[in-house]
Amino acid sequence: MAFVVGQSQIQRTMKQVEQLEVLRSAPHYFGLVPPQKILGTENQVVRGEKVTFTIKTYIPDIVIAEANIELENIFDDTNLDFKDELIAACREILQEHKIRKETDEEYSVWCVGNYEGSPDAFLAFSDKIAGFLKSEKLHLDEKEIEKTLEASIKYAQNDLTIVDWDGAFVFEPESQFGPMIELFQLANLQLLRYRILDIELDQRMKRVNQMLKERESKSLSFKSYEVKQAVKELIAMRSASVLEFESTERDIKLIGDWYSARLFDLIAKKFHFDEWRHRIQLKLDAIEDIYSMVAENFNVSLRSRLENIQMIGWLILMIGWFILIIFEFAQFLR
Numbered sequence: 001m002a003f004v005v006g007q008s009q010i011q012r013t014m015k016q017v018e019q020l021e022v023l024r025s026a027p028h029y030f031g032l033v034p035p036q037k038i039l040g041t042e043n044q045v046v047r048g049e050k051v052t053f054t055i056k057t058y059i060p061d062i063v064i065a066e067a068n069i070e071l072e073n074i075f076d077d078t079n080l081d082f083k084d085e086l087i088a089a090c091r092e093i094l095q096e097h098k099i100r101k102e103t104d105e106e107y108s109v110w111c112v113g114n115y116e117g118s119p120d121a122f123l124a125f126s127d128k129i130a131g132f133l134k135s136e137k138l139h140l141d142e143k144e145i146e147k148t149l150e151a152s153i154k155y156a157q158n159d160l161t162i163v164d165w166d167g168a169f170v171f172e173p174e175s176q177f178g179p180m181i182e183l184f185q186l187a188n189l190q191l192l193r194y195r196i197l198d199i200e201l202d203q204r205m206k207r208v209n210q211m212l213k214e215r216e217s218k219s220l221s222f223k224s225y226e227v228k229q230a231v232k233e234l235i236a237m238r239s240a241s242v243l244e245f246e247s248t249e250r251d252i253k254l255i256g257d258w259y260s261a262r263l264f265d266l267i268a269k270k271f272h273f274d275e276w277r278h279r280i281q282l283k284l285d286a287i288e289d290i291y292s293m294v295a296e297n298f299n300v301s302l303r304s305r306l307e308n309i310q311m312i313g314w315l316i317l318m319i320g321w322f323i324l325i326i327f328e329f330a331q332f333l334r
Helices: 079-095 119-133 142-150 179-216 222-252 258-270 273-333
Strands: 001-006 037-046 049-058 062-068 105-113 160-163 169-174
Touching: 001 079, 001 179, 037 079, 037 105, 049 079, 049 179, 062 079, 062 179, 079 105, 079 119, 105 179, 119 142, 119 160, 119 169, 160 258, 169 179, 179 273, 258 273
Parallel strands: 105 169
Antiparallel strands: 001 062, 001 105, 037 049, 049 062, 160 169
């Protein structure tokens, strides 16, 4: 199966989707994370095969298009191209929900079930597995294949999950793939949040920096309304960013099931969540510096204005005294 996760420009509330079918009972490791809701299903023919697409949502604005199909031979060389066509079809479906094209996340989960014994027998196709995980048609080096297969986790003797950046292989004899697929979708949701937040921070910082440079190049002082607007934007941006950042962290920490937590930790390492969090934190700190810079420039500008007003006041007072002295002297000469 393959899916694409995107952020919609349409905001939904629980009230708007309360009549929609729940995908399944929320697993206990999701805690307070909103359960997935089904927005609809549709069938399409891709490469002559009937494919079922399920459109789901996380409230308020995350939409997932998921394509499911059973393959006769999961290790067929043509399956990578088939997967790409499924991803493209998912993106077309998401456009009906006004998804931001530049920030969606795609992922594929290759599920193998209904077998007996150990999944190690499937490792005879390790080159195929590694290639599919990386969406790579080239023959990979043995060391690269070995390194790829290292990112795996087992719970029982007859199951195995291998995780990579672009996809995962799940071997489950009872074909109970649902909980793990939801974990992969949740991880892609978190990655999407990080990317969107990172982009928005970049855009806001550039805009405020540009304003500072323009004022400096023109050797002009800040006008009060400009400062108020800039500070207002900075405060609103940082507050929203911190709330989003903490919400993302909270969702991750709510995964309490032992196996699910281990699997999610493996996914998080592959998705480089720690690096994303560090990068975003640095940008939030940079916003503090920009805020201080704006405030300092405003204080200097305000102080200069007050000093100028004071000097003008003294000048007017001196002129008044001078005129009064001249008037009195003229009266004296009379």
